[in-house]
Amino acid sequence: MPDLSAFAITKKWPARHPERLQLYSLPTPNGVKVSIALEETGLPYEVHRVAFDTNDQLSPEFLSLNPNNKIPAILDPNGPNGQPLALFESGAILVYLAAKTGQLMPTDDAARYETLQWLMFQMGGIGPMFGQLGFFHKFAGKDYEDKRPRDRYVAESRRLLQVLDGRLASRQWIMGDEYSIADIAVFPWVRNLAGFYGAGEIVGFDDFREVRRVLDAFVARPAVQRGLAIPPAP
Structure with a gap:
């Protein structure tokens, strides 16, 4: 049985299953990237909720794992060379999980x-x-009289959607027929933009037919549906 007692984060969030990968997260766009990837790969894991309303992310225990005080973060008891690995930054975690499981990443070097x-x-x-x-x-910025900051991000978000829409033309997923960590990274944010942020109308989201098509396919995946609700609300 792996011993994770050397990691201070386990004092605040004890591992009931220390043999499993430990996930510290919330269901935000960055957080669900990792829970979705874990659900897609079938890798056993244990989830711990890092509550922002009580500033869990600023606790000494969490900072011992991620000094940048952001979710998600993981602690894998079975890391490289059989040693525990602590890792933060959602993109880095996605790359690690793909390499660890041999899934969600093309095997061809160029791809x-x-x-x-x-x-x-x-x-x-x-x-x-x-x-x-x-x-x-959606938040405090809506009260600013000067709308230039908002309009700047509207224009840039629309430009990024245009880039993505062009990429998806005649492709099932970002990388073609193969679903990958690129899709898992991108589409929680696309979903959030049009959903939680309520910015679909202001960016003209309906103009991007390919993006909408692939977003629908993404959220229809059973693993995505599970991952979007992890960790569950208390």
Whole structure:
């Protein structure tokens, strides 16, 4: 039985199944990337809810695993060379899970790097831009008289949707017929933009037929439906 007692995070969130991968998360667009990937691969895991309303992400225990105080983070008792591995940043975790399981990533070298390219497209573009638009459209930013910040993120979000729409033309998924971590990274954010953020109308979401088509296929996957609700509400 693996011993995780050396990791301070297990003091606040004890592992009932220390032989399983430990997930510390919330069902946000970044959080569900990892829960969806875990559900898709079938890798056994135990989930722990990091509650923002009680500032769990700022606790010393969580910071011992992720000093950047963001979810998701994982602790894998069966990491490389049989040693425990603590890892944060959702993109890095997706790459790790794909490598660990041999799933969700093409085996061809060129296609693998192309998949990573689209993963970085989400990490560097879609996530930050959609998130800023969400702030200025749904949250505190809506009270600002100066609408130039909001309009900047509307324009950039629309541009990113155009790039994605073009990529998906005549393709089932971002990488063609093969579903991958690129899709798992991108589509929770697309879903959030049109759903939780309520920004579908302002970005003209209905204009992007290919994006809407693939989003529908994504959310119809049973593993995605399960992953979107992990961790469950208390």
